[in-house]
Amino acid sequence: MENKLMLQDVKKTFGDGDQQVEVLKGITLEVKTGEFVAVVGPSGSGKSTFLSVAGALLSPTSGRIMIGNQDISTLGTKELNQIRLKYIGFVFQSANLIPYLTVRDQLLLLPELEHQKHKEAEKIADSLLERLGLLHRKNHYPEQLSGGERQRTAIARAWMNDPEIILADEPTASLDSERGRSVVQMLADEVKLREKAAIMVTHDQRMLDLCDRVVYMEDGRLMSHPSVL
Amino acid sequence: MFLALREMKHAKMRYVLIGLIMVLISFLVLFVSGLAKGLASDNASSIQTMTADYVVLDKQSDQRLNRSELTNEQLKELLRLTHKKQMTEFGLQMTTIQKNGASKKTDSTLFAVDPKGFIAPPAAEGQSLKGADKNETVGDLSLKEEGFVIGDRLKEETTGTVLKLVGFTKNQSFSHSPVFHVSLKTWEAMHDGKQSVNAVALKADSEKAKQIEKQVSGVEMISKNDALKSIPGFKEEQGSLLMMIAFLFVIAAFVLSVFFYVITLQKVNQFGVLKAIGAQSGYLSRTVLYQVLFLTIVSLVVSILLTFTVSQLLPASMPFLLNVPLVAGCSVLFLTVSVIGSLISLYQVIKIDAIEAIGRAS
Numbered sequence: 001m002e003n004k005l006m007l008q009d010v011k012k013t014f015g016d017g018d019q020q021v022e023v024l025k026g027i028t029l030e031v032k033t034g035e036f037v038a039v040v041g042p043s044g045s046g047k048s049t050f051l052s053v054a055g056a057l058l059s060p061t062s063g064r065i066m067i068g069n070q071d072i073s074t075l076g077t078k079e080l081n082q083i084r085l086k087y088i089g090f091v092f093q094s095a096n097l098i099p100y101l102t103v104r105d106q107l108l109l110l111p112e113l114e115h116q117k118h119k120e121a122e123k124i125a126d127s128l129l130e131r132l133g134l135l136h137r138k139n140h141y142p143e144q145l146s147g148g149e150r151q152r153t154a155i156a157r158a159w160m161n162d163p164e165i166i167l168a169d170e171p172t173a174s175l176d177s178e179r180g181r182s183v184v185q186m187l188a189d190e191v192k193l194r195e196k197a198a199i200m201v202t203h204d205q206r207m208l209d210l211c212d213r214v215v216y217m218e219d220g221r222l223m224s225h226p227s228v229l
Numbered sequence: 230m231f232l233a234l235r236e237m238k239h240a241k242m243r244y245v246l247i248g249l250i251m252v253l254i255s256f257l258v259l260f261v262s263g264l265a266k267g268l269a270s271d272n273a274s275s276i277q278t279m280t281a282d283y284v285v286l287d288k289q290s291d292q293r294l295n296r297s298e299l300t301n302e303q304l305k306e307l308l309r310l311t312h313k314k315q316m317t318e319f320g321l322q323m324t325t326i327q328k329n330g331a332s333k334k335t336d337s338t339l340f341a342v343d344p345k346g347f348i349a350p351p352a353a354e355g356q357s358l359k360g361a362d363k364n365e366t367v368g369d370l371s372l373k374e375e376g377f378v379i380g381d382r383l384k385e386e387t388t389g390t391v392l393k394l395v396g397f398t399k400n401q402s403f404s405h406s407p408v409f410h411v412s413l414k415t416w417e418a419m420h421d422g423k424q425s426v427n428a429v430a431l432k433a434d435s436e437k438a439k440q441i442e443k444q445v446s447g448v449e450m451i452s453k454n455d456a457l458k459s460i461p462g463f464k465e466e467q468g469s470l471l472m473m474i475a476f477l478f479v480i481a482a483f484v485l486s487v488f489f490y491v492i493t494l495q496k497v498n499q500f501g502v503l504k505a506i507g508a509q510s511g512y513l514s515r516t517v518l519y520q521v522l523f524l525t526i527v528s529l530v531v532s533i534l535l536t537f538t539v540s541q542l543l544p545a546s547m548p549f550l551l552n553v554p555l556v557a558g559c560s561v562l563f564l565t566v567s568v569i570g571s572l573i574s575l576y577q578v579i580k581i582d583a584i585e586a587i588g589r590a591s
């Protein structure tokens with residue numbers, strides 16, 4: 001099976017001089033098509049930083065990152081912007097929707113950024129909203145939605161540009177476990193249906209059975225088994 | 230546009246309020262400009278409407294038209310150096326006019342011109358001046374409102390000459406007083422042939438003007454604009470109004486830049502999210518710019534309509550003049566100023582990092 005995302009000995013250091021902190025200490029990970037990977041670990045271990053580096057939001061200090069067949073470790077800000085727009089979908093911890101856009105416009109923003117035709121985009125947006133059970137809310141603003149609806153909208157938005165991989169940072173943190181579970185279930189279903197891939201950072205042990213694989217982040221290193229049980 | 234319009238629609242109140250402030254400021258700009266223009270015209274339209282490029286004055290006159298006096302020799306020299314059609318001499322005198330039999334006196338300025346020269350005013354009503362006819366005069370239209378009618382006999386105070394009003398002219402004033410025009414011949418007769426002319430209006434390019442100034446002794450060449458400025462009170466009036474207008478532009482720039490600066494600060498997180506999902510800095514800056522332009526243009530349209538409505542309601546005696554070039558000029562300047570005002574916000578937007586969106590920052 002083909003790799004959607006590959007990280008090879010990726011390191012990330014913050015600060016300079018005496019203040020240097022090595023947050024990622026050599027991370028190697030492969031995510032294959034159709035795979036849904038969960039990342040768990042204690043607070044401050046570097047999960048969000050890992051996600052930012054994998055998602056082209058931050059450049060690594062060293063190491064190689066491949067998205068599809070493209071090496072993105074040496075690209076500039078502008079190119080990274082394009083990579084994020086085309087290949088990556090983000091679901092943030094607090095849905096981070098744009099307050100003045102309706103649910104439907106949240107999705108239509110992406111084709112707008114890519115200068116794509118609106119007619120086709122509208123169809124795609126509507127079908128996504130239908131699958132995520134949001135069609136009746138499509139003209140509502142984020143402030144009128146429940147937490148779960150917001151999170152589902154964020155997931156729909158992440159799928160909108162047909163990305164190769166979805167990166168989600170604690171998408172269920174603001175939801176009760178039942179809603180949280182249905183949101184994650186949706187994410188898992190979409191990954192399988194579209195033959196894409198996803199990485200989800202979570203604190204919630206109860207979601208892990210929905211994922212294909214769980215990796216453990218501890219002090220800037222990824223392991224396939226937790227060191228302390 | 231996608232984001233710009235949707236945001237303004239969602240936060241209507243906010244943008245309507247700032248729009249209202251912009252309307253008020255731009256209305257004030259237009260109104261004061263109209264007033265400045267109106268005052269200028271009310272003050273000195275006789276000089277403004279002159280189709281001359283330069284005015285030749287006596288060197289000792291301190292650039293004051295009313296203090297200047299040209300000798301016959303100087304006139305002859307001038308005539309030798311330019312074409313007869315390119316120059317025309319004129320005299321002027323502040324005086325009071327009294328309608329025969331009435332006790333009311335009217336402050337006015339007497340202009341003596343060659344009725345065939347290029348600064349002789351055309352008649353708006355009645356007849357225009359004729360060369361030979363003596364003791365005839367034409368007066369500014371504003372005199373009609375004061376009760377003067379064609380055929381009136383008017384006594385000029387200083388010489389006691391009685392003039393016959395044969396017509397009315399348009400836009401003829403000097404130092405805020407209406408102007409009566411008489412022919413040079415009448416002017417001479419009024420002063421028993423002793424009064425010389427004050428100045429010469431000249432059509433010439435700057436090269437030629439300089440050359441003439443050098444060759445004729447004791448004359449000074451000033452542009453029409455400088456002649457305007459030398460009219461008593463003109464510079465002061467225009468200066469203080471211009472100062473107000475300049476301050477209004479500065480205020481407009483500040484109001485807009487503070488408003489958009491604060492709004493942008495509030496939206497740092499949002500812009501971070503937008504950048505995280507792939508929006509370029511250029512796209513987001515354009516969004517802010519569209520909003521600034523949209524706001525400014527709408528405010529301008531409203532305030533232009535407002536200004537024209539208000540100008541219709543003003544009493545006729547209030548000097549107010551608003552024409553298309555003035556409105557267009559103010560509008561362009563206003564747009565420029567508002568774009569300059571938005572620069573800090575644009576810089577902010579470019580500086581925001583996409584990473585604000587994920588993990589810690591949320």
Ligand SMILES: Nc1ncnc2c1ncn2[C@@H]1O[C@H](COP(=O)(O)OP(=O)(O)OP(=O)(O)O)[C@@H](O)[C@H]1O
Nearest residue numbers: 014015023042043044045046047048049050588589
């Ligand atoms: N820009 C930065 N400059 C300096 N240090 C940073 C920066 N970003 C993150 N760090 C540090 O890196 C470490 C890992 O941060 P990170 O946000 O990745 O943790 P996390 O695993 O996501 O934690 P949590 O579960 O609480 O979200 C922290 O100690 C943090 O202080």
Ligand SMILES: [Mg+2]
Nearest residue numbers: 047048588589
């Ligand atoms: Mg985190």
